[in-house]
Amino acid sequence: MHKTAVNHLPNTTTRFYQMIDFKDNKRISLAPMIDWTTADFRYFARLFNRYIHLYTDMISTSAILKGDTEYILRYDNSEHPVVLQLGGSNPNDMAQCVQIADKMGYDEFNINVGCPSDRVQHNKIGACLMAEPKLVADMVRAMKDSTDKPVTVKHRIGIDTFDSYEFMRDFVGTVADAGCTHFIAHARIAWLNGLSPKENREIPPLRYDDIYRLKTEFPHLFIEINGGVDNLDDIKTHLTHVDGVMIGRAFYHNPMLMGACNELWGEAIPTxxxxxxxxxxxxxxxxxxxxxxxxxxxxxxxxxxxxxxxxxxxxxxxxxxxxxxxxxxxxxxxxxxxxxx
Structure with missing residues (x-):
C-alpha cells in the first residue's frame, strides 16, 4: 500500500500572499454536512460573510424525485451563492434533479463522491464512486446538458488500497474530460470498510501535497482543498497553492471563523x-x-x-x-x- 506522511503547511511569506488577486480568482466554501448545513444554518452562516459559497447538505436524488421537493430544496434568497450537493449514481436522475433545482435558482450543482458512510454505499453514492470514474463522467455530462450553471465534483484523494496520487489524478482526468472544471478534494483517503464517517475524518493522514500537485498538473482546473483547516492563517497558506478552501466543522462549531474570512475581501468582521x-x-x-x-x-x-x-x-x-x-x-x-x- 502506498504510504504518505502527514503534510505540514509550508511557511509562506505575507508578501507572497498579498500578491494573490483573491476577489477574482479565489474562493472559500462552507462544506456540505448531512443534517448540519440545513437551510436554517445556511441563513445563519450568511450573516457572517457575504462571499462564502454555501453548500446544502447532501440531498439524494430519490428524496428530490419522490419526496416533498419544494420543502427539501427550500432556501432563503440571502443564501446566494448557494450550491446544491446531490447524492446519486444514475445520470438521468441527476439530470432531472438539476432541472428542478435550476428552476428554483440554485447557483451551482455538486456531485458527492466523498461521503464514506456505509448508509449510502449500497445506493452507490459517495466515495465509492471514485472506483467508477466513467460513471461520474456520465453524470457530469448529463447534468451539464441540463443546465448552464457550473457542475462540480467533491471527492477524496483515494479509497481503501487505491490510495496513490496517480489514482486520484486519473479519476480527475477522466471526469475533467467530460467537462467538469472544478474539483473539491478532501485531503484524506476514505476507508469504505472498517472506519466510521467520523474516523474517516480523523484517522487517515492529511495529504495536502497531493492536492497541490494536482493543481500543478491541471493548472486549467479550479482546485479547492478540504480537510483539517480550522484557522485563517492556514486558509491563507493553502490559497498560495490552490484556488479555494472548503471548511466544514470548523465553520459550524466556530462560525466567527467565517466572519474572520472577511479579511480576505478587505471587509470588517461582523460583531x-x-x-x-x-x-x-x-x-x-x-x-x-x-x-x-x-x-x-x-x-x-x-x-x-x-x-x-x-x-x-x-x-x-x-x-x-x-x-x-x-x-x-x-x-x-x-x-x-x-x-x-
Whole structure:
C-alpha cells in the first residue's frame, strides 16, 4: 500500500500572499454536512460573510424525485451563492434533479463522491464512486446538458488500497474530460470498510501535497482543498497553492471563523450583536411558520465560541421542548453583557 506522511503547511511569506488577486480568482466554501448545513444554518452562516459559497447538505436524488421537493430544496434568497450537493449514481436522475433545482435558482450543482458512510454505499453514492470514474463522467455530462450553471465534483484523494496520487489524478482526468472544471478534494483517503464517517475524518493522514500537485498538473482546473483547516492563517497558506478552501466543522462549531474570512475581501468582521440582531427576524418568521425553535437553534450553539458565557448560551438553547425568540434574546444579551459587547 502506498504510504504518505502527514503534510505540514509550508511557511509562506505575507508578501507572497498579498500578491494573490483573491476577489477574482479565489474562493472559500462552507462544506456540505448531512443534517448540519440545513437551510436554517445556511441563513445563519450568511450573516457572517457575504462571499462564502454555501453548500446544502447532501440531498439524494430519490428524496428530490419522490419526496416533498419544494420543502427539501427550500432556501432563503440571502443564501446566494448557494450550491446544491446531490447524492446519486444514475445520470438521468441527476439530470432531472438539476432541472428542478435550476428552476428554483440554485447557483451551482455538486456531485458527492466523498461521503464514506456505509448508509449510502449500497445506493452507490459517495466515495465509492471514485472506483467508477466513467460513471461520474456520465453524470457530469448529463447534468451539464441540463443546465448552464457550473457542475462540480467533491471527492477524496483515494479509497481503501487505491490510495496513490496517480489514482486520484486519473479519476480527475477522466471526469475533467467530460467537462467538469472544478474539483473539491478532501485531503484524506476514505476507508469504505472498517472506519466510521467520523474516523474517516480523523484517522487517515492529511495529504495536502497531493492536492497541490494536482493543481500543478491541471493548472486549467479550479482546485479547492478540504480537510483539517480550522484557522485563517492556514486558509491563507493553502490559497498560495490552490484556488479555494472548503471548511466544514470548523465553520459550524466556530462560525466567527467565517466572519474572520472577511479579511480576505478587505471587509470588517461582523460583531456578535450584529449577528443576533439580524438573526432575530428570521427566527420570528420561522416561529410563525410553525418551526420548533428549540430544534432549530442547535445550529447556533457555536456563536459565542471562546467567550465568557458560551457554555451558558449552549445550555439555555439546548434540551428544551419549547423555546421562544424572547428566550433566545435573553440568553444572547446575557453573554453580550458579560463580554462588554
Amino acid at each position: 456578535h450583536r450584529e449577528i443576533l440582531e439580524n438573526l432575530y427576524p428570521y427566527l420570528e418568521k420561522r416561529a410563525e411558520q410553525g418551526a420548533n425553535l428549540a430544534t432549530l437553534t442547535r445550529h447556533y450553539l457555536g456563536l459565542f465560541q471562546g467567550l465568557t458565557g458560551a457554555r451558558k448560551w449552549r445550555q439555555d438553547l439546548s434540551g428544551k421542548r419549547n423555546l421562544t425568540v424572547d428566550d433566545i434574546k435573553q440568553a444572547g444579551e446575557s453573554v453580550l453583557s458579560q463580554n462588554g459587547l
